[in-house]
Amino acid sequence: MKKKLVTVTASVLMLSSVLSACGSDNKENNASPSASPAASPSASASSPAPSESAPAPVERFDVSLRHIQIGELQKFRKAILDEVVQKAETEVPGANFEMDAVEDSFNRFTKLPAEMAAGNPPKIFDLFGGPGDGQKYARANKLLDLTPIxxxxxxxxxxxDYSTFVVDGKVYGLPIGAGSEGWFYNKEILEANGLAAPTTLEELEAAFATLKGKGITPIAMGSQAxxxxxxxxxxxxxxxxxxxIQAGVADGSRKMTEPEVVAALAKYKEWVDKGYFTKGELGIDYTGQTNEFIAGKAAFLFDGTxxxxxxxxxxxGAALNGKVGYFAMPAVPGGKGSQKAVNFNQNNGYGFSSDVNDNEKAAIxxxxxxxxxxxYQVRGYQEDGVLPSMKxxxxxxxxxxxxxxxxxxxxxxxxxxxxPHFDSLVPGAVNGEFEKQIQNLIAxxxxxxxxxxxIQKALDSELAALK
Known part of the structure; x- marks a missing residue:
């Protein structure tokens, strides 16, 4: 499946996630308990007429907001979220947003699914699009139809593009930004070892081998998630x-067992076996992976823009300011399709519970x-280095x-x-099996x-259930 590249300038692909800006008061997980103002004394005969009295006090109501902007790496994104919340509270009398920070994977695969099953999700929450997440919840009537809003x-x-949040023509989630991944590299490490930025897969693997031979970890990797x-x-x-291949596997017209797919898995396993990734990667999380690269312990980092x-x-990572370069995945000799294709992800955003009252809907x-x-789209690009999800x-x-x-x-x-990314196209069970097999391959x-x-067995089972 081919899609036209989305552009905002002559050379821009719509890329990554949320935005950054100035912060506001931190209300993280410590909002005061919901309480209504004390009732006003009953009007007496001497009380002024309603038209002459002061405005009635506004009763406070809480709106739960689940987000994944945790820690120093996400500080710019958290700042913009705080600012948006402050504006919304100012505009909606009585609204009080209760912020709840939860790690991304735990929210997506454990906490939010349990809340959805129990019928008590937050009113606003970080949501991934596609059949395994947003579209599944929408079909179960768990998400607010945002179309009229x-x-x-x-x-x-x-x-x-918000297609991964659409079901039967109705919109149930909104992407915060777009995303793509490629290779970041430490210029100083490469230069110190006589290496130039690779332009081919052969050059990339030669760089890995050279660095490994000198006791330097080629690729920072944290595979705990x-x-x-x-x-x-x-x-x-x-x-x-x-x-x-991604869309073909998802709709059943292609197979994960095709020789080319197996060759890609074998290439990854080869890099694992040669020790090109961080030692003990299964015990290192995403933040730890980034810190490995920042600390100069690895020369390459495959990550989102x-x-x-x-x-x-x-x-x-200010210590690496001016010392980091970037390039897309090089072509694979003999590979199928366009070897200059760019991966694309515009699936992470916000969803909203269908169980809301009029006040909560106004706050949403x-x-x-x-x-x-x-x-905010422009500020996000300028201040946080991401590209917009909007025109x-x-x-x-x-x-x-x-x-x-x-x-x-x-x-x-x-x-x-x-x-597109594989996990934006397949049911959650298939994505889970893929992730399980990745970790098994590493181990x-x-x-x-x-x-x-x-992985194909899991997919066949899901496709059969849809017939």
Missing amino acids: IEELGIKDKFT AWVPFMLLNTLIPRYAGED WRISTFNADGV KAFIKNLYTEE VDASKLTSDNPIMQQVLASNAAAEGVVF GKTTPEKAAEE
Whole structure:
């Protein structure tokens, strides 16, 4: 399956996640208990007429808001969220947003599913699109239909793509940003070891071998959460099997057991066996992976373009400011399809509970109104190094960030072809089996062939259930 590359400038692919800006008061997990103001004394004969009295006190109501912006790496994104919440509270009398920070994977795969099953999700929550998450909850009537809200706000046609949140023509979630992944590299480490930025797979693997031979970890990796190494496989597989493999596997027209898919899994396993990834990666989380790279303990990092701001002068990785480069996954010799295709992800955003009253719905509308604006989309690009999920005046998207410039150049060479992430297209059980097999592959508990078979079995079972 081929999609046209979304552009906001002549060379821009719509990329990553949320936005950054100035902060406000931190209300994280410590909002005071909900309490209504004391009732006013009953009116007496001497009381002034209602039209002459002061406005009646507004009764406070709480709106639970689940987000995943935790820690220093997410500080810019948390700041923008705080600002949006403050604006929404100002606009909706009595509204009090109760912020609840939960780690991404735990929220997506454990906490939110349990809350959905019990019928008590937060009113606003971080939500992933696709059949395994947003579309599944929408079909179960757990999500608020946002169609009338975004029509009223005049933003229904402002998004570049929210298709993974759509069911039967209705919109049930809104993406915060777009995302793609590629290789970040430490310029100083490469230069010190006589290496140039790789332009081919052969050069990339030669760099890995050289660094490993000198006792330097080639690739920072934290595979405690399987979605992290999944990013790399999400690109390797289409390089070998073609950019239509993800959608083909999802609809049953292609198979995970195809030789090219197995070859991609085998290449990943080869890199594991050669010790190219961080030692003990299964015990290292996503933050730990980033810290390994920041500390100069690894030369390469495969990550999303949302990581750019980490290496700014005011970022957590300021020690690497001006010392980091970026390039897309090189072509695979003999690979199918476009070897200049770029992976694409516009699936992470916010969803809203269908179980809301009029006050809560007003607060939700204010939240959407304030978050999804051109102002914040542009500020997110300029301050946090991410590209918009909404249509933005291209003249406002400028950057003097050298990493961003490399991203733009890389995307300009992408020939207009993108491919989606596997987990945005398949049911949750299939995604879970894929992640299980990735970790088994890393741990040496399976082979590429067996892993592919197990993923295909899970997919066949899900497809059969839909017939």
